[in-house]
Amino acid sequence: MTFRRALVGLAGAGLFVAALDAYVVVTLLPAMTGDVGVTIENFEQATPIVTGFLAGYVVAMPLLGAYSDVRGRIPVYLACLGAFALGSVITATSGLWTFAGLPWMVAGRFVQGIGGGGMVPLALALAADLYRDRARTVALGSVAGLQEAGSVLGPIYGATLAAASAGAGGWRFVFWLNVPLAALCGLGLVLATAGRAGELASAPGGRSTVDWPSAALLGAGLGALVLGLYPDDPEHRALNALFPPAGLVAMILLGAYAWRQVRQLEPLIPRELLRSRAFAGVTAANVLVGAALIVTLVDVPILGRLVFDLEALDSGLLLTQFLIGVPVGAVAGGLLGARVGNRITAAAGVVLSALAFVQMSTWSANELTIHAGPIRQADVALALCGVGFGLVIAPLTAGVLALTRGESHGLATSLVVLARTMGMLVGLSALTAFGLYRFHQILGTPVLTDPDLRDRVKHLEQLVAAAFLQEYREIFLIAAALCALAAAVIAWSLAPARTSGGT
Amino acid sequence: MRGNLAVVPALALMAIVACSGSQPAGDANKILRESANAMAQLQTVSATLKLTKGTISIQGFTLVSAKTAVRMPNDSDTTYTVKQQDVSFKLQILIVGGHVYEHIPFTPMREITGPEAEAFPNMAKLFDPTTGFPAVIPAGTAKKYVASEQLDGVTVDHVSTLYTPEQVRGLLAALNSSGPVAADLWVRSSDHLIPKAVLAGAFGDAGAQAAIEVDISSFNAAVSIASPSPSQ
Numbered sequence: 001m002t003f004r005r006a007l008v009g010l011a012g013a014g015l016f017v018a019a020l021d022a023y024v025v026v027t028l029l030p031a032m033t034g035d036v037g038v039t040i041e042n043f044e045q046a047t048p049i050v051t052g053f054l055a056g057y058v059v060a061m062p063l064l065g066a067y068s069d070v071r072g073r074i075p076v077y078l079a080c081l082g083a084f085a086l087g088s089v090i091t092a093t094s095g096l097w098t099f100a101g102l103p104w105m106v107a108g109r110f111v112q113g114i115g116g117g118g119m120v121p122l123a124l125a126l127a128a129d130l131y132r133d134r135a136r137t138v139a140l141g142s143v144a145g146l147q148e149a150g151s152v153l154g155p156i157y158g159a160t161l162a163a164a165s166a167g168a169g170g171w172r173f174v175f176w177l178n179v180p181l182a183a184l185c186g187l188g189l190v191l192a193t194a195g196r197a198g199e200l201a202s203a204p205g206g207r208s209t210v211d212w213p214s215a216a217l218l219g220a221g222l223g224a225l226v227l228g229l230y231p232d233d234p235e236h237r238a239l240n241a242l243f244p245p246a247g248l249v250a251m252i253l254l255g256a257y258a259w260r261q262v263r264q265l266e267p268l269i270p271r272e273l274l275r276s277r278a279f280a281g282v283t284a285a286n287v288l289v290g291a292a293l294i295v296t297l298v299d300v301p302i303l304g305r306l307v308f309d310l311e312a313l314d315s316g317l318l319l320t321q322f323l324i325g326v327p328v329g330a331v332a333g334g335l336l337g338a339r340v341g342n343r344i345t346a347a348a349g350v351v352l353s354a355l356a357f358v359q360m361s362t363w364s365a366n367e368l369t370i371h372a373g374p375i376r377q378a379d380v381a382l383a384l385c386g387v388g389f390g391l392v393i394a395p396l397t398a399g400v401l402a403l404t405r406g407e408s409h410g411l412a413t414s415l416v417v418l419a420r421t422m423g424m425l426v427g428l429s430a431l432t433a434f435g436l437y438r439f440h441q442i443l444g445t446p447v448l449t450d451p452d453l454r455d456r457v458k459h460l461e462q463l464v465a466a467a468f469l470q471e472y473r474e475i476f477l478i479a480a481a482l483c484a485l486a487a488a489v490i491a492w493s494l495a496p497a498r499t500s501g502g503t
Numbered sequence: 504m505r506g507n508l509a510v511v512p513a514l515a516l517m518a519i520v521a522c523s524g525s526q527p528a529g530d531a532n533k534i535l536r537e538s539a540n541a542m543a544q545l546q547t548v549s550a551t552l553k554l555t556k557g558t559i560s561i562q563g564f565t566l567v568s569a570k571t572a573v574r575m576p577n578d579s580d581t582t583y584t585v586k587q588q589d590v591s592f593k594l595q596i597l598i599v600g601g602h603v604y605e606h607i608p609f610t611p612m613r614e615i616t617g618p619e620a621e622a623f624p625n626m627a628k629l630f631d632p633t634t635g636f637p638a639v640i641p642a643g644t645a646k647k648y649v650a651s652e653q654l655d656g657v658t659v660d661h662v663s664t665l666y667t668p669e670q671v672r673g674l675l676a677a678l679n680s681s682g683p684v685a686a687d688l689w690v691r692s693s694d695h696l697i698p699k700a701v702l703a704g705a706f707g708d709a710g711a712q713a714a715i716e717v718d719i720s721s722f723n724a725a726v727s728i729a730s731p732s733p734s735q
Contacts, residue, residue, distance in 0.1 A: 034591035
């Protein structure tokens, strides 16, 4: 019992640390980009620092679970921890040497993502290996919960740690810290499993190698998509000049990947379920929820820095109400789902988030001074947004689990995370491209006639802040639309009765 | 017998060390004089300046780095990367035909005049034969030949010296040191030009210690420094 708990706890801890790093950079971006020579006028170049991690995460996630079936969970998990630590070192050393510029930092983030993404199916599979029946569901839920919690806590964790370690490397410290944390988790796993390899026998029927064709299809497809959505000239166009061919290539490659995956999943998940409206709907809803969720996680702290003129730590803390709202909503979602059904609960959650986004689309530059009673109006909107997203987590996960057999719950749960992360990756890329284009459109080419350079820069800061505010208002409206669409998809795909949540 | 044999490798080692290019062998005075003459002949040059220690402010902003292209005697195109809090941005100062233009991000280039224009150093003056590097290079004290080294595949003589605060301030007003400034210069053996220099001294903000690394390149190569068009 203790052995199993220790193993799942250590694997979950490693997964939590890796998930923290998905959005840890959000509040650190200005300092990080400055140290690799990216300036405010080329801020679009910072996008791959976030999307690089997500791309690695998405590529590794579906690949390594099956690989570990034969190679063993612990060795593959340790390799992922090693990759995560290596990526952290590469990221932490960015800007220290001439050759270690932005590509070095993006490469570090990608390697981090590979390691972190690989840990998701491995930790889930480990939990599935070690537990049975109801205990398995609890273990899988705990691991998935750690992954979700790490993702949403990342921005505030990064800002707090960087502020606390200002004299010890600042943002670099956040990444250096990953090395001892990964080492501790790895050492713990090695010690815990020493002499007990027999208790971790590989699952039967697994493939013996990484599915390289799938890896190549997914990696190349995502690469083409991210390239197509990279804003190479945001002053003049929203999308990359290569968007049409890159988008087409991405569609073909990702389509081929999906087709291949569906064929391979069929033995594990029945064909009729894979092709069912519920499965397609839950997957689509997760993609949409991921795209909307990333708006809050990334754009709110940046809005805090650039528009509300907050320090890094305070911009991270701006997310506090949202971060409190998510677990509150998640617990409420579990309870409500059991009472009124997954469809109503999930749809109500995304509608609540949509309404919060609509309110956020009216924010002004002095929003943080506006109070609704004793509470800041912005905090109310963010809290409701978080509760809405929390409400939707459990019903959507339950919606997928309800379609699968018990032994496939780990796979099903990682499909939920994969769909949401894919939505985050595509959503962030597309909305950043749109946002930067709109920013340039709104700002135009202002002529500054203030007599002093500092006054001109100050004046420019105000104009830039106003343009960013308008840009983010529009992005919040798009996020509201994504949530509304997710609500429609949920209403269309999930069964109305509460039975959709049961197995 | 054993003792005698032990002497052989020691002697061989001494011979290798004596023949090695890394041993002090050059005349620092001569190298710096030749270097000054070579640098005085430059018509165009590019340089990047990077702050490697401490903080230096320019016009109230924290300097991160600067990149300049120079056409003698008076034209220069310099882009300063500066920080305000932790947000970096580029500030371009173009000096051409006696006019000074400023480019702040997202805005069109505009001409500045008077004290505001004078507040920015003209990097072309750094290479002026009578007041810039060529005049100051041989005027240091405590000159010392450090070693013959390889820099980007080119053989260079590494020389160290000390300059007075006045000498350094004369080069670049922003380098306002309260004490002597230590300089490490790498002089190309072939043409005596200086591809790299490191200056360290109390020229940081509030007299704190600071260090800058200057990489000089594109000696007498074509540069494009033109007055901005109206649309810019």
